[in-house]
Amino acid sequence: EVKLVESGGGLVQPGGSLRLSCATSGFTFTDYYMSWVRQPPGKALEWLGFIRNKANGYTTEYSASVKGRFTISRDNSQSILYLQMNTLRAEDSATYYCARSTGKTAPFAYWGQGTLVTVSA
Amino acid sequence: NIVMTQSPKSMSMSVGERVTLSCKASENVGTYVSWYQQKPEQSPKLLIYGASNRYTGVPDRFTGSGSATDFTLTISSVQAEDLADYHCGQSYSYPLTFGAGTKLELK
Numbered sequence: 001e002v003k004l005v006e007s008g009g010g011l012v013q014p015g016g017s018l019r020l021s022c023a024t025s026g027f028t029f030t031d032y033y034m035s036w037v038r039q040p041p042g043k044a045l046e047w048l049g050f051i052r053n054k055a056n057g058y059t060t061e062y063s064a065s066v067k068g069r070f071t072i073s074r075d076n077s078q079s080i081l082y083l084q085m086n087t088l089r090a091e092d093s094a095t096y097y098c099a100r101s102t103g104k105t106a107p108f109a110y111w112g113q114g115t116l117v118t119v120s121a
Numbered sequence: 122n123i124v125m126t127q128s129p130k131s132m133s134m135s136v137g138e139r140v141t142l143s144c145k146a147s148e149n150v151g152t153y154v155s156w157y158q159q160k161p162e163q164s165p166k167l168l169i170y171g172a173s174n175r176y177t178g179v180p181d182r183f184t185g186s187g188s189a190t191d192f193t194l195t196i197s198s199v200q201a202e203d204l205a206d207y208h209c210g211q212s213y214s215y216p217l218t219f220g221a222g223t224k225l226e227l228k
Contacts, residue, residue, distance in 0.1 A: 001134065020139055027180045030189055035217075045157075047217040063216040107155035107170035114164055 002110050004098050009115030016088050016119075022098030022112055027080070029079035030054040033101045035108065036072060036083045037075075038094040042055040046094075048072075050101075066118035088119045098104075123211055127220035133228040140196040142175045142223045144209035153213035156185055156194045159222075160205045167223050168193060168204065168207075 008020040022034070034036035049062035051072045060072050071084040081098050095116050099108035124147040141219055143190055144154065152172035157165035167176045169185035182197040196203055204227055209218040 013177075044221045045210070045219040047219070065182075092205055104215075105153050106177075107167050107174065107210075107212065108157070108165070109167050109170075111164040111166070 002100070004100065004110055004112035006096060006112040006115040008096055009096065009117045010067045011053075011120065012088055013121055014119055015082070016087060018088065018117060019095055020083040020085070020098075020115055020117070021096045022083075024079045024081065024098075024100075027100075029074070030076050031102075032101055033106070034072075034081045035099045035101060036070075037099055037108070037111075038092075038112075039097070040091075040094040043094075050084070050104075052104075076099060085117070088117075090119050093117060093119045105115045122216055123218050125209055125211055125218055125220035127207075127209055127223050129223060130221070131224040131226060134199045135228045136199060137220070138199050138200050140225065141204075142194040142196075142207055142225075144187075144194070144220050145163055146190045146211055147156060150211040150213035152188050153211055153214065154187070154192045155210050156183075157161045157208045157210065158203075158205045162210075163194040165208060183202060190194060197224070 003025045005023045012018050033050050036048040051060045069087050073082045095114040097114045098112045100110040126145045128143045153171045156169040159165040173185045184195045187195050206222045208222045
C-alpha cells in the first residue's frame with residue numbers, strides 16, 4: 001500500500017524557518033517525482049515544486065513564489081522527502097501536502113494527509 | 122503562468138441530478154489536465170487525468186472531457202458522497218497550476 005505521511009508543521013514566527021518531512025512507503029521511492037503542494041485555509045491548491053526521480057538526476061523545479069526561499073530534497077535511503085522553508089511570511093500559512101507523480105506531465109495520483117504550517121507572531 | 126479558471130465557484134445540487142463543472146485554461150494545455158476531488162478535512166484525490174481518463178476505482182458517473190483550453194467534469198447522477206470541492210490542474214508547463222475550485226453542495 002502506498003503511503004505518504006507529512007510531519008513537521010506547526011507555529012513559526014515571521015522570518016523563521018521550518019523543515020517538513022514526507023515519509024513514504026509501499027513503492028520504489030527513487031522511481032518517482034515528488035512534489036510539494038500547499039493550500040491556505042479555504043483557498044486554492046498551489047504547486048510549490050518537485051524533485052525528479054533517479055532517471056532524471058533528482059533535479060528540482062520551483063514556483064517563482066518560493067524559489068530561493070524553499071528547498072526540496074530527498075533521502076533516497078530512507079524514502080523521505082523534505083521541504084526546507086526559510087524566511088517564512090504570513091502568506092506561507094497553509095496545509096502542506098506531498099504528492100507523487102510519475103513525471104512532470106503526470107497527475108498526482110497519491111497525496112499525503114497534509115501538515116499545517118502557521119506563520120504568526 | 123497558465124491560469125486555470127473554474128466555474129461556477131459553488132453549486133447546490135440534489136441527489137440524482139446531472140452536474141457539469143467547467144475549467145478553462147488561459148492558453149493551450151493540450152490534454153494535460155487532471156481533476157481532483159477534495160472532501161472536508163481530507164487531501165485531494167485524483168479522479169481524471171489526461172483530460173478524459175478515469176483513474177483506477179473512480180465510479181463511471183464521473184466523466185472528463187475537453188482539450189486545448191476548455192475542459193469539463195460531468196457527474197451523471199450526483200450522490201451524497203460526491204459533495205466536495207473539485208479542482209482542475211494543468212501539467213503542461215511550469216509552474217504547474219490549479220484552478221480555484223468548485224464547491225458542490227447539497228440543496
